[in-house]
Amino acid sequence: MIRVSPSILAADFADLGRDIGRIKQAGAEYVHIDVMDGLFVPNLSLGFPVISAIRRDTELPLDVHLMIERPIRYVERFCEAGADILTIHVEADTPENTMQALEKIRACGVRPAICVKPRTPAEAVLPYLPLCSLILVMTVEPGFGGQKFMADMMPKVQTIRGYIDAMNPACELEVDGGVDSGTCRLCIASGANVLVAGSAVYKSADIPAKIKELRG
Numbered sequence: 041m042i043r044v045s046p047s048i049l050a051a052d053f054a055d056l057g058r059d060i061g062r063i064k065q066a067g068a069e070y071v072h073i074d075v076m077d078g079l080f081v082p083n084l085s086l087g088f089p090v091i092s093a094i095r096r097d098t099e100l101p102l103d104v105h106l107m108i109e110r111p112i113r114y115v116e117r118f119c120e121a122g123a124d125i126l127t128i129h130v131e132a133d134t135p136e137n138t139m140q141a142l143e144k145i146r147a148c149g150v151r152p153a154i155c156v157k158p159r160t161p162a163e164a165v166l167p168y169l170p171l172c173s174l175i176l177v178m179t180v181e182p183g184f185g186g187q188k189f190m191a192d193m194m195p196k197v198q199t200i201r202g203y204i205d206a207m208n209p210a211c212e213l214e215v216d217g218g219v220d221s222g223t224c225r226l227c228i229a230s231g232a233n234v235l236v237a238g239s240a241v242y243k244s245a246d247i248p249a250k251i252k253e254l255r256g
């Protein structure tokens with residue numbers, strides 16, 4: 041089953057409650073929340089108070105994507121704020137700290153996940169895969185919505201699909217960046233089962249139809 045996780049980075053932050061209500065009504069499975077620290081990526085977005093407010097406002101699972109340096113410092117607080125899936129980047133700290141951060145997330149009862157940037161090879165997820173509930177493959181350089189989909193990431197998605205099937209079949213495989221009604225098919229054909237989409241969903245005049253289209 042293909043799941044859609046609309047990214048609220050493309051929503052109207054002055055009317056976030058309405059915009060999350062819209063995706064829930066349209067049948068989205070998750071809400072994708074992008075957290076940026078101005079260091080790991082050259083942009084800032086939102087943090088704990090906004091996530092807690094979203095948590096109070098919706099029962100949809102919160103798919104929180106941390107684009108922050110040394111996430112181990114904050115993972116417990118993101119769990120407390122209400123994350124259901126908490127994704128950290130493999131490039132954001134040492135392997136030891138990354139492993140420990142994933143363990144902390146799991147100990148909080150939250151689904152641990154790891155993300156790879158476009159230039160990071162598929163093998164980088166291997167040490168963490170047994171611990172992970174989801175792997176996220178970036179199909180743009182992280183930091184901004186509305187960028188062009190990198191179709192050359194599809195071999196990496198296929199390779200990671202192979203790892204997941206062999207090592208941890210319950211793990212989900214998500215793609216993020218430039219996913220729209222055209223590129224979604226490539227992602228699904230390559231083995232992704234969770235699609236993040238910001239611009240495609242929120243710039244659409246008919247969100248339910250768009251979410252349906254994204255399922256391929």
Ligand code: DX5
Nearest residue numbers: 047182183185186218238239
């Ligand atoms: C980029 C973020 C994405 C972004 C996707 O750093 O991780 O989640 O919101 O936006 P679109 O779908 O517009 O590429």
Ligand code: ZN
Nearest residue numbers: 074105216236
């Ligand atoms: Zn994201």
